Amino acid sequence: MNQRIFIVEDDPVITEVIEQHLTKWGFICSKVANFQHVSQEIQAFEADLVLLDISLPFYNGFYWCQEIRNYSELPIIFLSSASDNMNMVMAMNLGADDFMAKPFDLSVLVAKIQALLRRSYQFGNSPLKYTYQSYELNPQENIVKFGNETVLLTPNESKILLLLFQKAGKIVSREEIMEKLWEGDEFVDSNTLAVNMTRLRKKLSVITLDDSIQTVKNKGYLLETADE
Secondary structure, three states, X not given: OOOEEEEEOOOHXXXXXXXXXXXXXXXXXXXXXXXXXXHHHHHHHOOOEEEEOOOOOOOOHHHHHHHHHXXXXXXXXXXXXXXXXXXXXXXXXXXXXXXXXXXXXXHHHHHHHHHHHHHHHOOOOOOOOEEEOOEEEEOOOOEEEEOOEEEEOOXXXXXXXXXXXXXXXXXXXXXXXHHHHHOOOOOOOHHHXXXXXXXXXXXXXXXXXXXXXXXXXXXXXXXXXXXO
């Protein structure tokens, strides 16, 4: 089944180049018709991934990222000429999964899209659910449960928590987490990871799981076990 990419970009030339290139790779693409109804168009298209510019008519990409995250955890890649660190951190903090600065290489864009789709929707032959104490993580649905409570995670947050569940009681290094999330892309740094961890902890506080995740100075993170 061909995966569906929705392009939110107000430059028609850039949009056309991206659409033509992704179509050659077998993706089904669509672009915005009305920049006041971006969120509705994404839902109607049933996108698997969104490419989102920052500077847009009416509302900027940060606004639409927040709107998307109100109803979905589908993967979002920001594409922007506004590539300073503040914009990158803002994008990640609002729920984006990756960020590419213009101008970018189309082959790199395809590689990022493919990797993010794999991480978001496929977990190979791995078990459907992982448990830690009374918590249950389903990485395929990006949710963690505790009793009757369910917390919805982004694909990246789910991947981080999966690593912690798999290595409960052991320190998981920052480098290991970053490698799993972004596979060594140059954009990734410790600050970006810290933003993701802060967001994850905030979500997990609803089910008090955040208390079990410890920061080990200069090393990484540890999901405590009964032995700690």
